[in-house]
Amino acid sequence: MxxxxxxxxxxxxxxxxxxxxxxxxxxxxxxxxxxxxxxxxxxxGPASRRPGFQFLGKCRDGGTRVRLVPFTFNADQAYVLEFGNKYMRVWKDGGLVTNLTGRPIEIGTPWTSDIVDSLSVCQSADVLFVASASCPPYKVCRTGHALWHLERVVLGSRMKPPTDLEVTKKGTASREYSYVVTAIDPFTREESEPSVAITLQGPETISVESSITLTWESEHNDAIYAVYKCWNESGKFGFVGQAKSRKWVDRGASPDFSEGFPIYRTMFQRADEYPSSVQFYQQRLCFAATNNQPQTIWMSQSGSYNNFNISDPLRDDDSVAATIAAERVNKIEWMVPGRQLIVGTAGSEWSLSGGENKAVTPSSIKFERQSVIGAAPLAPLVVGENILFLQQGGKVIRELQYSLQKDGYMGTELSILSEHLLKDNPVVSWAYQQEPYSVVWCVLSDGSLAAFTYEREHDVIGWHKHSSEGHFESVCCIHGDRGDELWCVVTRVVNGKNCRYVERLAPYGVNGIEEQFFVDSGVSYHGEKAETFSGLEHLEGESIQALADGFVIPPQVVSEGSITLSHAASVVHIGLPYTxxxxxxxxxxxxxxxxxxxxxxxxxxxxxxxxxxxxxxxxxxxxxxxxxxxxxxxxxxxxxxxxxxxxxxxxxxxxxxxxxxxxxxxxxxxxxxxxxxxxxxxxxx
Structure with a gap:
């Protein structure tokens, strides 16, 4: 031997x-x-025991599915939105946000529990845009810490068109003219739709002596105005001048038909015409994939997110509508902005750009196919310069990474060496926890968690499996004081009833034996020494573990929402055990x-x-x-x-x-x- x-x-x-x-x-x-x-x-390189999950509170409805969505206004103001069956609540700092009367902030929504997982969201400052194929686009607006509301996205210019357009004329009436006026924001240059056209009989030749004077009303005090004129039977209007006041005099200006006024487009008004995906790209709000047009992307005017107007002829900053030309009609599942807009469809992955390093315009738009893998509907994660997405079916995770050799994106599989974790068990929710250890957390269809530590620059892709006495349903990450916080919805059976809890992964690497938190659905006590601890109604009838001043307490059963220790302690952590x-x-x-x-x-x-x-x-x-x-x-x-x-x-x-x-x-x-x-x-x- x-x-x-x-x-x-x-x-x-x-x-x-x-x-x-x-x-x-x-x-x-x-x-x-x-x-x-x-x-x-x-x-x-080490392997470390995961921290426990801290109990934060109950979901409003314990019997219907709930989804958590991050809402980050800035580095110091990060919220978690709880979307349930036709409602939304707001969480921050480990608790519900309440109003002045102490009631949790809650707003009604049009989304039922069976579609909250399919909602597509993207955020700009204090507005969260939400798209669903089941209803028109909406936006969640935050105007203060406890001031939230939901409103339907109203398409069109924010500038209101002038009203009460009137004309006076000099000279003999022998020719027909028509005029419209638009209002322009002096800062953003956003232009309103045109006023109601006014038609009159004016002089054959307009001049200083034979002029036409236009006046109008407007609700914008600081707007400037553009005037468009039509003088032929084609009905086409051309730009003739601007005014800083609500009056303009035509002394014979010739229309410039290369500049037309904005034309309002009616979109997303009825069933099968609602977009199912939303994203931002190059200062444009992008909607995509209605039931009737599953391969089409609509992009707003540059810098005007609700404005999908166009002009005749088209301008570079007009809204854009583009359809992928492919062999098969594969629905657009998601969009991710970067140096190009990466588009995942059910059959392949594409990039959208203006071509040759140009910005996207109505006359400069280019689709290029990057791979023919096919994407699942779950929104991808952006990690550094790479895009992580789920292959069709949700059982394979791929990394879309730019390749200089290919001059395009390649979809490398990240789960192949640990395929057993996702086999017949697709990912239904996931989140990226950047700090402190760069971990991607995946909720699987059986209610367990699979995660992998991902540091591409150091070639670290290490998978690990997690479970608890319950079923995980949704996860999201927001920035916290000790790095990124992983929040989750967990369904647990307590006293024979299904209960949905909002829980948060405890911080990593805390100091001192007394502060170690390695229980699930746990709560902590810091205060004067005590023997009896209440506030455990969410674990009624469950066998729990506890760490009291660093000592491991033998398992106890929660009765009437409390437990009693054999000795008093001042720092206690109580929750469900896990191995x-x-x-x-x-x-x-x-x-x-x-x-x-x-x-x-x-x-x-x-x-x-x-x-x-x-x-x-x-x-x-x-x-x-x-x-x-x-x-x-x-x-x-x-x-x-x-x-x-x-x-x-x-x-x-x-x-x-x-x-x-x-x-x-x-x-x-x-x-x-x-x-x-x-x-x-x-x-x-």
């Missing part, structure tokens, strides 16, 4: 598919895991006689290098995991300290074909594994 030492010094490979079980030649095999359950891969488990890949050992495959092996000891860890258990093969002594006994009156360093565990496993090492944490305490090594005795074949 021979003894060898096997070491794994990082876990960046994440949880790998069972189909990777023999791929020792693959780079990620050596730093991968068979199982990463409720453990996270950190970009630096974290890590099983590394079976490492191949190359012996002088060749590969160790097929030979029995026995693990006699395991050396662990951990960081700020307490309460870890280790097992090998079929032996049950046993607690790891991370410190010497400091006495019953002292809470266990977090341990950083190396320790050795004698495991004395038996001879087995596979000697999987199992690292487990079931107590409400942290565990971060930097590396491990094991002494293996090789048996005969």
């Amino acid at each position: 021979s003894a060898v030492t096997v070491i794994q010094n990082n876990f960046n490979g994440g949880e790998l598919s069972p189909l990777m079980g023999a791929r020792t030649d693959q780079v990620r095999y050596g730093n991968g895991c068979k199982k990463l359950h409720n453990m996270m891969v950190l970009p630096h 974290s488990e890590l099983i590394p890949m079976e490492q191949e050992v190359i012996l002088q006689s060749g590969s160790s495959r097929g030979r029995t092996r026995r693990v006699s000891r395991v050396s662990l290098h951990v960081h700020e860890t307490a309460g870890l258990q280790v097992g090998v093969g079929s032996t049950a995991p046993q607690p790891v002594a991370l410190r010497e006994d400091a006495g019953l009156d002292l809470a266990p300290a977090l341990f950083s360093g190396e320790t050795v565990v004698e495991v004395n496993g038996g001879y087995e074909i596979q000697s999987n090492v199992v690292f487990r944490q079931s107590e409400p305490l942290p565990a971060t594994l930097l590396s491990y090594s094991m002494q293996v005795e090789m048996g005969e074949r």
